[in-house]
Amino acid sequence: MDLEKIDKEVRKALKLIRKGYQKDYIMEKIKPIEFSKEKVYEMAKCRIKAKEKFGEMAEKLFFDEEGLRYSTPPIVAEYRAKRLKCKSIADISCGVGIQLSYFAKLSKAIGVEIDEDRVKMAKLNAMVFGVDVEIIQGDALSNEIFEKIDADCIFSDPSRKEKEEKRTFETLFPNPSKVYELYSKKTGNIAFELPPQMKREEIKLQGEKEYTSLNFRLNRLALYCGDLATCNISAISLPSEERITNEDEKIEIGKGEAMDLLYEVDNTIIKANLLPNLVGKLSFNGYILHEDKKRVLLTSSNDYKSAFLRKYEIIKICRFNFSEINKELKKLNAKKATLRFSIEPKEYWKIRNKIEEGLKGEKHYYIFKVNDLAIISSPS
Ligand SMILES: C[S@@+](CC[C@H](N)C(=O)[O-])C[C@H]1O[C@@H](n2cnc3c(N)ncnc32)[C@H](O)[C@@H]1O
Structure with a gap:
């Protein structure tokens, strides 16, 4: 197959798409080489979409929509x-x-x-x-x-x-x-x-079920059978390759009130059912602050480093009331407040705008909700 010739045709279609030409016009301009004109057009469109996943490499690769x-x-x-x-x-x-x-x-x-x-x-x-x-x-x-x-x-x-x-x-x-x-x-x-x-x-x-996290998000679930399996369940965080398995020592922790630090747990660990193993491996001394289907928060006074945890310093706790949160943020010289609690996606900006109303400061905070309390925190 002539890579150069096919690539040239896909690039031609891509250039015309970027110039804003309609599909019918583009279809007249491109030639079917190894693929139908429809596929050449599809591959060109996919190069635009692929940028998010593949970065600059997307410009050279070949995909159809499903691929x-x-x-x-x-x-x-x-x-x-x-x-x-x-x-x-x-x-x-x-x-x-x-x-x-x-x-x-x-x-x-x-x-x-x-x-x-x-x-x-x-x-x-x-x-x-x-x-x-x-x-x-x-x-x-x-x-x-x-x-x-x-x-x-x-x-x-x-x-x-x-x-x-x-x-x-x-x-x-x-x-x-x-x-x-x-x-x-x-x-x-x-x-x-x-x-x-x-x-x-x-x-x-039967086999090892490996939950794969990419940049703190569950991305894949691999199943390794036969000698490829090294345990029953594992979680791997990429790109760091930090790994937790069901064979790591388990420590169960109870619920408790907020201490100095808040830790957001990668959902991959929750899906894999490996929270006690993560806690055991880190010798985590603290409590579960909050848990629901989407989010588990831990709290401790000690400093822990893990790719499966995002650490925040708790700056202020107040009642979970938008105007109260807004008042506290003003006192804290805030500019922005990212919401880290479950809300309908269509409600997100409505609530965020209320919470951020009139902020003129410089700092960026993260707001968590624990029962009827708002926890204003800063990444640490
Ligand atoms: C999820 S995609 C694979 C993606 C690939 N791992 C990658 O990184 O690009 C699955 C592919 O399996 C192909 N497929 C489905 N059934 C198949 C079969 N019985 N034999 C061979 N290929 C099959 C589909 O056409 C599809 O392209």
Whole structure:
């Protein structure tokens, strides 16, 4: 495939989109090279959207809408490739091949993809990353593909619906149970990328469930089977790679009142059910200040450092009443106040504007809500 020629056509479409031309006009100006004109246009649009996930690299890569939505962010792809480093790995649902290219940097890698256009995009992306991979088109669950795969480790990041009531193996493609049933005839070292919101009881295979946080947000849930598993449940924070597992010593702490410092806990730890292990590993001396479905806050007088905790100094506690909070903020020379409690997204700015009304100071505070109290704090 001629990377340069295809890239030139995508760039041409991108330039016209950026100049504000309508799709019909752009479609007249571009040529179908390896892809339909519709796909060239889609790939150009995706380069704009991809900037958030891929930064400057987005300008060179090839995605369709779905391929981009589910493509692995570089920091996660790099970590996963390190963790699964082996002689040879097969990514049997490789999409546009972002994770696959990162695998290929460290291991001999082969990709399988059912969608013809995505096979081509994955090949182009591998060229952009400068890695050598074989990518074959077909159904990973077919005999034909199964017979072609010879690898020490199998990886599958299945496609899923954008939204659904309940995440199950049955609505993942290819279905992880079927992948396991088939490929465990070759190797027990099989790993999956599952939807992070999938309930534990829906994970129908044994193995280590690794909740992956990217910049303090739950981003992925990997399942490592066979010898790839090192424990039952773990949480990893990226980019720091700090790790907590169910084997770390557990310490249960009770509820208590605010001390000098407030710690916001990365929700990844809560999803993974590893709060007692985090507390144990840090020898955390303090209390749970607040917990709801979205947020757990701890408090202590001691200083702890962890990528799973965001630390704040408690500056002032007052009644949770907008005008009272506003009055306190004025006294504290505030300019801004970020709200760190559960509110309807459409209410956020209405409330924030009330709380920030007339602020003329310089400082930026964070407001937490604990029962009927507001905790005005500052990152520390
Ligand atoms: C979530 S995407 C993979 C994203 C990829 N890990 C990345 O980083 O770019 C899943 C892909 O699996 C492909 N797929 C679904 N069922 C498949 C099957 N039975 N065989 C091969 N590929 C399949 C879909 O077409 C889709 O492109």
